[in-house]
Amino acid sequence: MNIVVAMKQIPDLQQIRIRNRKPVFDDVPMTLGAIDKNALEVGVSIKESQGGKVTVLSAGNEDLEDTIKEALAAGADEALLVIDDALAVAGSDVIAMVLAAAVKKMEAAELIIFGEGSGDNYSGQVGSRVAAILDWPQVGYASSLELNGNMLRAARSLEDGEEIVEVTLPAVVTVISGINEPRIPSVTQILKAGKKPKEVLEPEDLGLQIPAEAQVLSLSNLAPESERKQVVLKSVDELVQALKNENVIGR
Amino acid sequence: MEFNLSKEQSLIQQMAREFAEKSIAPVAKQIDEESKIPEEILAGMAELELFGIPFSEEYGGADGGYDGYVLVMEQIAKVSGGIAMTMAAHTLGLGAISAFGTEEQKKKYMVPGCKGKHIVSFAFTEPGTGSDPKQLSSTAKRDGDYYILNGTKRFISNANFPGAMVVFAKETETGEVTAFILDKLSPGYSISEPWEKIGMHGGQLLDVYMKDVKVPVENLLGKIGQGFPVLLLGIALGKIGTSTAALGGTLAAFEEAVKYAREKTHRGQPIAKFQAIQLKIADLAIKYETARWLCYRLGCLANNIKDPAAFAAEAALVKAYCGDNVVDAARIAVDVHGSYGLMRDYTIERVYRDAIIGPEIEGVADMQKMIVAGSILKK
Numbered sequence: 001m002n003i004v005v006a007m008k009q010i011p012d013l014q015q016i017r018i019r020n021r022k023p024v025f026d027d028v029p030m031t032l033g034a035i036d037k038n039a040l041e042v043g044v045s046i047k048e049s050q051g052g053k054v055t056v057l058s059a060g061n062e063d064l065e066d067t068i069k070e071a072l073a074a075g076a077d078e079a080l081l082v083i084d085d086a087l088a089v090a091g092s093d094v095i096a097m098v099l100a101a102a103v104k105k106m107e108a109a110e111l112i113i114f115g116e117g118s119g120d121n122y123s124g125q126v127g128s129r130v131a132a133i134l135d136w137p138q139v140g141y142a143s144s145l146e147l148n149g150n151m152l153r154a155a156r157s158l159e160d161g162e163e164i165v166e167v168t169l170p171a172v173v174t175v176i177s178g179i180n181e182p183r184i185p186s187v188t189q190i191l192k193a194g195k196k197p198k199e200v201l202e203p204e205d206l207g208l209q210i211p212a213e214a215q216v217l218s219l220s221n222l223a224p225e226s227e228r229k230q231v232v233l234k235s236v237d238e239l240v241q242a243l244k245n246e247n248v249i250g251r
Numbered sequence: 252m253e254f255n256l257s258k259e260q261s262l263i264q265q266m267a268r269e270f271a272e273k274s275i276a277p278v279a280k281q282i283d284e285e286s287k288i289p290e291e292i293l294a295g296m297a298e299l300e301l302f303g304i305p306f307s308e309e310y311g312g313a314d315g316g317y318d319g320y321v322l323v324m325e326q327i328a329k330v331s332g333g334i335a336m337t338m339a340a341h342t343l344g345l346g347a348i349s350a351f352g353t354e355e356q357k358k359k360y361m362v363p364g365c366k367g368k369h370i371v372s373f374a375f376t377e378p379g380t381g382s383d384p385k386q387l388s389s390t391a392k393r394d395g396d397y398y399i400l401n402g403t404k405r406f407i408s409n410a411n412f413p414g415a416m417v418v419f420a421k422e423t424e425t426g427e428v429t430a431f432i433l434d435k436l437s438p439g440y441s442i443s444e445p446w447e448k449i450g451m452h453g454g455q456l457l458d459v460y461m462k463d464v465k466v467p468v469e470n471l472l473g474k475i476g477q478g479f480p481v482l483l484l485g486i487a488l489g490k491i492g493t494s495t496a497a498l499g500g501t502l503a504a505f506e507e508a509v510k511y512a513r514e515k516t517h518r519g520q521p522i523a524k525f526q527a528i529q530l531k532i533a534d535l536a537i538k539y540e541t542a543r544w545l546c547y548r549l550g551c552l553a554n555n556i557k558d559p560a561a562f563a564a565e566a567a568l569v570k571a572y573c574g575d576n577v578v579d580a581a582r583i584a585v586d587v588h589g590s591y592g593l594m595r596d597y598t599i600e601r602v603y604r605d606a607i608i609g610p611e612i613e614g615v616a617d618m619q620k621m622i623v624a625g626s627i628l629k630k
Contacts, residue, residue, distance in 0.1 A: 029261065069258050069259065069262065184270055184273075185262070186298065186313070187300040187301070187304055187323075188308070188314065190259055190266060191263075191313065194258075
């Protein structure tokens with residue numbers, strides 16, 4: 001089975017410093033999104049049980065050639081990269097268009113796995129948009145997957161419960177972080193990652209033109225400020241009553 | 252000059268950090284209390300190929316260089332000095348076999364060692380000898396196709412695990428110090444109970460008793476009388492491990508102090524707001540950064556040793572610095588904690604006990620300084 005795992009290159013969130021209430025991205029190394037790593041683990045596990053290969057697919061700037069080694073170390077067999085500086089700031093619609101065009105170029109992909117959202121912007125749109133462009137069915141919020149032939153059974157983790165759905169391949173699946181614990185690659189898996197097959201395309205190779213200007217500008221990414229009520233309580237009973245009064249509990 | 256890690260090096264560091272935090276940290280206290288490394292931790296390390304990082308894939312290693320080894324050791328040592336000690340002694344033994352072993356010896360002893368099926372030892376010290384090979388009293392007497400080894404070795408790491416032990420004895424015919432590879436747990440080989448030491452629990456030191464242990468002639472490591480060069484290089488490689496174990500301890504001290512300074516409040520504000528604490532945090536950062544780059548550089552130098560004596564002097568310098576440095580760092584970090592730093596509930600208490608091992612093992616600090624001075628003044 002040809003499994004495609006789509007992953008996004010993002011700044012390493014743990015290394016971002018904040019200065020004047022703004023994130024500083026200088027010298028912050030790039031990495032792959034955390035939920036994307038769950039998606040990769042799903043793909044690699046399916047390959048290990050059912051055979052086939054896992055291709056990691058990504059679009060971004062030239063740093064991607066180095067960053068993608070993380071995925072190749074963690075079990076992807078090969079990489080297909082679409083590289084252009086403009087892709088680093090492109091919106092979800094452009095990225096989806098690029099990824100879908102790349103999938104069409106690949107030999108018979110049957111399953112595309114995404115993380116539910118990227119580690120930086122978390123728009124959660126790209127998976128659905130790719131499914132729409134390819135006209136494939138899509139399963140979102142997958143918390144477990146079971147594959148029987150070309151029938152995929154997925155549990156979807158919803159707010160008030162779990163939904164079990166079945167879908168015929170080819171399909172797009174977006175997974176949540178709780179679906180697994182990504183494996184830790186060994187020393188040789190890391191060292192050999194750079195030697196795995198990697199195809200690098202430019203948008204023009206897919207017949208696409210990418211707008212040079214960012215379509216989405218981040219004006220602010222601060223958490224909304226909330227005013228503390230600073231209520232002083234003397235007992236648990238008082239606390240319970242206060243929470244009830246605020247409609248936090250006992251609704 | 253390049254001071255950045257490559258992507259692969261960053262990933263190796265990240266891998267070791269993740270394994271250390273997810274698998275070792277939750278049982279670090281247990282390892283300290285029981286002085287035993289759980290089997291599943293050793294199995295996990297073997298799976299990630301941490302027992303043969305610098306060695307060739309041909310002999311079961313990961314081909315990750317000593318630079319890869321220091322990156323991993325630092326992260327492991329940060330959470331468990333005992334595991335770091337075990338890994339350091341093992342890698343030292345393998346390093347000696349890798350440098351002086353025959354093709355057959357490397358295939359026979361390095362492959363299971365690098366795969367973590369065996370844990371290797373390096374046995375020089377005796378009850379009556381410190382660092383002076385001339386004082387060695389263990390003997391190896393040729394008898395047909397075997398050497399018969401007799402003697403006692405002191406403070407030997409990993410002596411209770413199956414696998415190879417690089418052992419030094421005087422060959423009786425020539426009286427020359429010679430190295431051999433001995434299969435641990437073979438007839439005539441016995442061990443003491445582990446020594447109860449102050450820190451780095453889990454990394455066990457035992458005495459080894461050799462009573463007519465038969466070692467095949469083909470297990471001669473190097474040549475008769477070549478014991479000193481084997482010892483010189485082996486110990487120098489070992490200092491990469493002990494220095495980096497100290498580096499990991501320094502990082503632990505630094506991080507624990509920063510964490511505590513941010514969490515502990517005095518008169519309504521974190522103690523990190525006080526200048527007295529800030530100066531200590533700066534001292535810890537200086538101690539960590541200086542030790543870090545010395546260790547990383549030593550790892551890079553070890554990948555391509557042209558002159559073993561020059562490398563031994565470099566290793567001695569790094570070991571002298573890092574060994575003392577971790578003790579100073581741990582002390583400062585305890586000071587940041589105040590009385591709480593003395594309590595077993597706080598990680599820094601273990602870090603402090605582990606740290607004091609640093610200047611004393613693999614050659615005491617003063618001996619390292621004599622090697623350094625000798626390398627300068629003899630020129």
